[in-house]
Amino acid sequence: MKLNPLLFFFAAAVAAPLPPPAQQLDLDKLPSQSKVIDQVVVPVPSEVFAALDKLGKPRWAGLIHREASKAKPVGEAPQIALMLGSIIAEGFIAVEAEDTDEVKDIGRAILSFSNAIGVRKAVVRRANSIIEFADKKKWLQVRGELDGALNDVREAMVELNSESLAHLVSVGGWLRGTEVVAEVVGTDYSRDGAELLHQPGLLEYFQRTLAGMKPRLRDHALTSKVRKGLADIRPLAGGDDARVSQKSAKEIAVVAGNLVKAISSKP
């Protein structure tokens, strides 16, 4: 059998290894050397909960705000968006607690709040799946559906030209998730646990996003409170140093907790 030498050359070219990656990324030269993608994907609460679980399983059942799943939409659109995000985060807590009834109630609450803000259609399938998987105790799938609900709600809001409300959904979810983590870490302190609160990039992103909203939304009473709260949390969550003290963790829990209360209270 005669082999074509060109074929060898082609095969060698295709299989040629790519150069090894640089050992160091020069962060000071980022915009000039690499295009920085200006899109932020906000982690879901279950990401930080998963990390917290590995440090010693918190008693999740005692951390659920059971009134959240019974809440009715109140206030204007910004408040409903913040509440919706917070309720989805509550769903992740209920999943950690493996509380079937609570997760199902949250699935229904997600529908009710989505309806109030005009994006029910986008989330019906997800809400039904949350209820169905919770019944079967398929918790990994429930987590996936809660993430999907969050994503679908936000996408539907963007399609309705309500990108700012989509951001508020993310902020509401982040605040409730942060409150829980800070509460757990503040009570049962460990350095690794407290480090989970070190989220400077996300805090900067939320502050920038809220500050960039149209005055009607930016200066809304509740949004203003949230902006003030984020500004209070930022120095507590560490700067360049990832260390967060127990005192700071407790303070973060108070600030985030007060905001979650304000979000779910009648205006």
Next chain:
Amino acid sequence: MKNILLLAVLTIFATSAAHAYVDDAHSRAMEAATPQAKQGFLVRQEYWAGTLVTKQPSVVKHQLFKGNTYWFWLGSDEDSAQVTVHIYDPKGNLADAEAWQKGNKAAVKVVPKVTGTYYISFSIDQSKAKKNRWALAYGYK
């Protein structure tokens, strides 16, 4: 009437094509994610996507939590593309625990040593197309 119908069909086609670009790149990323999804990694629904010229290094910043294991999967809709992805820690040090690339798909695993903002660096190293659609997804466990 014929013109209106033609316009309607063209509009639907154009809309579908625009979505197909993004979806195809994301589909490649999801193909790359299949082994980890089977291992119980939770693949996030939200992902980064866009268009890149060949050999233009790009970076996304992302918050990671110590204690978790993450995989990032990169895909391009351009069949001839060779893509690569690597990850750097908050101080800019290479943090790849494992990485692979195969044509228009690539992936990198990271086990964060600290909680903070990480830098996912990626590029289209070779491609017949001038501009390439890309999508970057991630999952955690």
